[in-house]
Each structure stands twice: as structure tokens, then as C-alpha cells.
Amino acid sequence: MQDDAPGGTASTPVDGADATARDEPRIAVWHRDDLRVADNLALTRARRDGRPCPVFVFDPAFYDSDMACDARIRFVHESVASLRERYRTLGSDLALRHGDARSVLADLPVDRLYFNASVTSRYGERRDRAVLSWETATAFGDDAIVRSDDPREGWSRQAEAYFGRDQHPTPRSLPPTPLDSTTTPEGVADRHDVTDDKRPRPTGGIGPAWDRLRTFTRDIRDYPGGISNPAEAERRTSRLSPYLTIGTLTPRQATQHVRAHAPNCTGTDMFVERLFWNRHYTQKLADWPGATETAINPVFRGLWRGRHDPEFVDAWKRGETGFPLIDADPAINYEQWQLQSALTGDHPVRIYDPYKAVRENDPDGRYIRSYVPELAALPDEHLDRPERTPEAVQQECGVEIGVDYPEPVVDFATRRDETRRVYDRLHDRALSEFE
Numbered sequence: 001m002q003d004d005a006p007g008g009t010a011s012t013p014v015d016g017a018d019a020t021a022r023d024e025p026r027i028a029v030w031h032r033d034d035l036r037v038a039d040n041l042a043l044t045r046a047r048r049d050g051r052p053c054p055v056f057v058f059d060p061a062f063y064d065s066d067m068a069c070d071a072r073i074r075f076v077h078e079s080v081a082s083l084r085e086r087y088r089t090l091g092s093d094l095a096l097r098h099g100d101a102r103s104v105l106a107d108l109p110v111d112r113l114y115f116n117a118s119v120t121s122r123y124g125e126r127r128d129r130a131v132l133s134w135e136t137a138t139a140f141g142d143d144a145i146v147r148s149d150d151p152r153e154g155w156s157r158q159a160e161a162y163f164g165r166d167q168h169p170t171p172r173s174l175p176p177t178p179l180d181s182t183t184t185p186e187g188v189a190d191r192h193d194v195t196d197d198k199r200p201r202p203t204g205g206i207g208p209a210w211d212r213l214r215t216f217t218r219d220i221r222d223y224p225g226g227i228s229n230p231a232e233a234e235r236r237t238s239r240l241s242p243y244l245t246i247g248t249l250t251p252r253q254a255t256q257h258v259r260a261h262a263p264n265c266t267g268t269d270m271f272v273e274r275l276f277w278n279r280h281y282t283q284k285l286a287d288w289p290g291a292t293e294t295a296i297n298p299v300f301r302g303l304w305r306g307r308h309d310p311e312f313v314d315a316w317k318r319g320e321t322g323f324p325l326i327d328a329d330p331a332i333n334y335e336q337w338q339l340q341s342a343l344t345g346d347h348p349v350r351i352y353d354p355y356k357a358v359r360e361n362d363p364d365g366r367y368i369r370s371y372v373p374e375l376a377a378l379p380d381e382h383l384d385r386p387e388r389t390p391e392a393v394q395q396e397c398g399v400e401i402g403v404d405y406p407e408p409v410v411d412f413a414t415r416r417d418e419t420r421r422v423y424d425r426l427h428d429r430a431l432s433e434f435e
Helices: 039-051 060-064 070-089 099-107 122-134 154-162 185-191 206-219 230-236 241-246 250-261 266-287 310-316 324-328 335-341 356-359 366-371 391-397 412-432
Strands: 026-031 052-056 094-098 112-116 137-140
Touching: 026 039, 026 099, 039 052, 039 112, 052 060, 052 070, 052 099, 060 250, 070 185, 070 206, 070 241, 094 185, 099 122, 122 137, 154 266, 206 241, 206 250, 206 335, 250 266, 266 335, 310 356, 324 356, 324 366
Parallel strands: 026 052, 026 112, 052 094, 112 137
Antiparallel strands: none
């Protein structure tokens, strides 16, 4: 069952002392990408309707999918540990289980299952659809996402209403949970051979999320002008994306905090607008989860299938493409991937020059040296095209291209020209799909 009612009307604590009666229904609160107790509609409703029994399932599918690096997994584990500590301060606990989520949840000794609706695809979408088919399961939606046959009807108005509504109340206390834990984040990490040697990386958890938000709010005047330049972006942008993704912080919490505590300036307006666009692109994924693996425009589906090379994909994942700026920063959302890859058919074909991007956006190499330390000793003038560094300079710097850092996996100019020819040939057909 899907419940999209907004729920709570105030962001003040509520008392949980009267929810301890033994005859109250046990309600499992299944956490996924909502690793918080504040502004959490599923927890609020479980507290109202019975005894909340919080649970998090470490699903092997997540670890076996090759979709998340070990640094991201550690971030999730830290966030789970933080949530568990928060529950313990309220008098409850977060039960930690390992296994197929559907099987684990089905075996819980509870009367109902509540969880916050999420926007996902592939395995996650199939899993959620299966769980929602249970009579005892209810998903709550209060995230500015419309889940209907016509999601765009009045979307902006309801999104603005979401950001303006009061947050769901934070429990002052909770009754003890009857669910116990059968694993720990450390045990899961050992089981799945999670090793995290990536530095620097953010620390997961509710506290670090709010620390980051407060720091950014204080410095928000620096936000403008720090988005395109990667080195400046590291210093000026919020760096809240991982916390918003895993739900230690909600877009509404971030928006309301900034509006309440940030100065009235361009940076504040820009950031609030970015959070609105966060919901906009999440809505697009909710409208069509296939965007994670299929071209939006049917004309382009399977376009490059014959040229797919798993070794190139692995090189990109490892940060070893031979294009320094790409190796330093591969992050972007699915819809933007499609747009920038010209797979929509209704925008001009953009082919960014990776060499020019280095010269314009990281001329002193500060960003590349930070995230591609193999090139740290290389002079600035060779960072855009390390493969052209004279051998004498390589020897002097102690950086051997092809050994310490790879040659480019493709010839950029050749692929650029070929790609333009293909898109020019298909342009009219692709555009007709939108008429």
C-alpha cells in the first residue's frame, strides 16, 4: 500500500512513553536511504500506530552488484552506525540483519511493515514492488515525488509545498524494540571483503551531515562561481550529496536550515534552487527508472553496443582512463549522463574537450594532483596531456606514463569525429521522437 499523505505538522519532539503497551502492534520501520530519525514519516506513523521496531538489512545484492566502491560502502556503514546510536539514545535500537531483504523482512516477528518510499531502479525497484504487494506493508511518500499516472500535473506547486511544510516530529523517546541484531557493520565489511583506502572521503552519519550543512551555510556567500571549476567546487560547494543520497539529511531539512540561518544572498538563492532541481531529476527517475540503463530516445538505444568494451568501463571505475580530469571526477546523475551523452535527441550534441577542460578549469593542477596523485610531480603544462610529456621530463619527475599513469584508453580526436558523424546522421530521426 502506498500512502502519500504529508503526515506530521511540526518539527518538535513528541513523547513516546505511552507507546510501550504490550498489546500494541509491532511495526517494523525498514530503513534504506532514510538513515535518520528526524523528518521521517514512516517512523512518525509507526510511533502513532504502535510500537516502532527499526531495522536495517545489509542486502548481499548491494555488495555483489559492483555498483558501489568500498569507500561508499564504508560511508553507508558509518551512517547505519550513527542511526543505531541515535535510536539507542531514544530508548530503542536499530536491528541489523544480513540477507535478502524480502526474506529477512518476511521472517520478522512483527504485525506490520512501514517504510519510506524510495526512487530506485533495477533490483531495488523489483524488491520494493514485491514488498509492497504484502498486505502488511505500507510505503509513505513525503519527498516531493509524485507517484501517479500523471506526475507532472502541478508538480512544481507540490514540490514547493513539500519544501515549505513542517518537518515530521522527532521522537523524544521510543519504547524498547523486540528485534535483535544478528550482525554488525564490521562483520558485514569482513564478510564482503570491504577495504577502504580512498582518501579523502566524507565521514558518514547524522552528525557529520549537520556539521557539513552548518559549515556550508556559514560560508554560503562563496557558493557562486564555485560550481564549474573543480578545484573551487571542492571548497565552495555544499558537498552534501552523499548525505542527501543516503538520507541522513533530507532536502527539506537542508532548505529550511539555509533559509533560516543563511544570509540573504545569491549563494542562498542558488543553493535552494539546486535542491529543487535535485527533486526535479529524482522525479524524472521515478517517472522512468529505465533511464539508469536505457537511452531516453529510442533512436539511440543500442547505438554503441557493438563498441562496448568492459575493459574501458573498468578503467573508468578505477580512475585509469588516461584523461586526468575524468579520472579525478566521474560523478553525475543518470539524467545528466544521458543529456551530456546526447542520448535525448532534443539537445545539441556536446562533446567536451578533456584537454581544454584541464587548461580552463584546473590550470594549476590543484584538483588533479589531489585526486590523481600519480601525476602530482608532473609540471602544470603537461597535466592536460600527460602522454605527451617528454621522456626527459618524465625521468626528472619520476613519473613514467604507461606505468605510473596509463596512456589514454582511446584516441579522443578519432572518437570525437566518429561520434559527430553518427549523431549528424541520426539527428532528424531522433528529433522526430519528440514531435
